[in-house]
Each structure stands twice: as C-alpha cells, then as structure tokens.
Amino acid sequence: MDENKFIFCLEAVDDVEVESTTEVVKILEQLAFEQGIGSIYKTCDTIEGLEESLNALLYDDHNFKNYEIIYLVIPGEENTICLNGYYYSMQEIAEIFEGKLKGKILHFANEKALDLSLDEAQYFLDITRARAISGYGHAYGKLSSNKLDRAFFSLFEDSDDVVDIVEELHEKNYALCKLLDFRLYY
Numbered sequence: 001m002d003e004n005k006f007i008f009c010l011e012a013v014d015d016v017e018v019e020s021t022t023e024v025v026k027i028l029e030q031l032a033f034e035q036g037i038g039s040i041y042k043t044c045d046t047i048e049g050l051e052e053s054l055n056a057l058l059y060d061d062h063n064f065k066n067y068e069i070i071y072l073v074i075p076g077e078e079n080t081i082c083l084n085g086y087y088y089s090m091q092e093i094a095e096i097f098e099g100k101l102k103g104k105i106l107h108f109a110n111e112k113a114l115d116l117s118l119d120e121a122q123y124f125l126d127i128t129r130a131r132a133i134s135g136y137g138h139a140y141g142k143l144s145s146n147k148l149d150r151a152f153f154s155l156f157e158d159s160d161d162v163v164d165i166v167e168e169l170h171e172k173n174y175a176l177c178k179l180l181d182f183r184l185y186y
Contacts, residue, residue, distance in 0.1 A: 006066050007031070007039040007153060010053055011073040012083055012111070016045045024073050024109070027146050035154050040067070046084050050074075051096050058100055068156060069105050071149070075140075076112030079120065090120060094127040101130040105162060107152065108135030110145035114183055121185035132162050137181030148176050162186055 011024050024041070031037040040057070044050045057067065072081070080087040097106075106128070108114050114135030116124065124133060134152070136145055151173055155165045166184045170177045 007037065007069045007071050008057055008067045009039055009041045009071040009073065010050060011041070011043050012075060012081070013043045013045055016043050016049060022073075023144070023146060027150050031150060031153060035157065037153060037157070039071075044083065047086065047088055047096070050083065054097065054100065067104065068160075069107055069153060070101065071107050071109070071153075073109040073111055077139075078113065079116060081112060090116065090124055094124045097128040097130075099127075099129055101128040103129070103131050105132045105134060106130050107149070108133075109149055110136040110138060110140050110143075110180055113137055113139040116185055125185065132184055132186035134162075134166075134182070134184045137183055138179070143179065145180055148173055148180060148182065152182075 007028065009024060009028060011022060013020075013022075028039040028041055032039065042053045044053055054070075074081045074083065076082045076087065079090045081093060082088075112135075114133070115137055116133070121133060124130070148169070152165070152169055155168055159165055159168075162184065163186070166182070169182065
C-alpha cells in the first residue's frame with residue numbers, strides 16, 4: 001500500500017458516546033507505527049451512524065480515493081450485520097452503499113461469518129461498485145481475526161492485485177486462513 005493509501009475502519013459499539021480503546025484501535029495503531037499504513041477509525045451504534053460515517057468520508061474527505069479498504073468490525077449472524085439489536089441483510093447494506101464503494105475492498109472482521117452465494121456476492125459488488133468483499137466463514141469464537149486482518153492489510157504495501165494478495169496471505173498464513181476460513185468475493 002503506497003503511502004497515500006489508507007484504511008477506513010467502522011466498528012460497532014454499544015454506545016458511540018462512550019469512548020474506549022478497542023483491540024481494533026490498537027491494531028490500526030500498530031499498522032501505522034510499524035508499517036506506515038494510515039487509517040481513519042470511527043464507531044457506530046446504529047445503521048444511520050454507519051451510513052453517516054461513510055457519507056462523511058465520501059463527501060467531506062477529499063482523500064476518499066486513497067481509502068482502498070473499508071474495514072467493518074460489526075457483529076452479525078449469517079449474512080447480516082447487527083447494530084443496536086437490529087439485523088440488516090447484506091442486500092440492505094448493498095442498497096445503503098449503492099454506488100458509493102467504487103474500487104474499494106470491503107473487509108469484514110470475523111465478528112460475523114461471511115458466507116455469500118455467488119449471486120449474493122455479485123449483487124453486492126454490482127450495486128456498491130466495490131472491487132471485492134472479504135471476510136471469514138467462521139465467526140468469532142475463541143480466535144479473533146485481528147492477526148490475519150493485519151497481515152492482509154500489510155500485503156497491500158507491495159501489490160494492488162487482490163487475488164495475488166490473497167494467494168500470498170494463504171502462503172504465509174495457511175493454517176490461520178484455513179482455521180478462520182478466509183474468503184474473497186470479487
């Protein structure tokens with residue numbers, strides 16, 4: 001990832017008014033300190049907050065084109081996300097992000113399993129105009145995806161080809177990729 005590319009992270013929290021340093025913040029700080037990968041971190045507790053944060057990035061940040069990865073740390077079940085006790089399908093999320101993710105990679109932490117059919121994945125990519133969606137087939141249990149997320153993001157330093165990046169991720173972290181069931185839809 002060249003020095004002008006960044007990660008935009010949205011993490012679901014119970015209450016955006018309560019500030020705390022989560023494990024995700026620590027990982028993003030490590031990426032910045034150790035590898036020079038910058039990021040913007042925001043929290044959300046409602047679907048409106050999620051949409052508002054993305055819209056602020058889209059319309060208020062003149063460097064939006066430099067945000068290659070949208071990193072979502074949001075719980076859910078199957079192909080939904082959960083915010084403030086409400087579940088939203090991937091189709092609903094696609095419609096919220098309609099046309100707004102052109103060329104971006106939407107990466108889900110393993111707070112939720114990502115198991116899209118080919119039709120669901122293609123619909124999401126077509127509607128949002130995202131370049132790819134990635135995540136894990138196994139939701140958070142005793143093992144967080146933080147280490148693998150960090151490895152995935154760091155591989156963007158040297159390449160923009162998401163398929164090559166995923167191949168290298170599997171070569172370097174095969175056991176963890178297999179255990180968490182890393183997935184890429186493009």
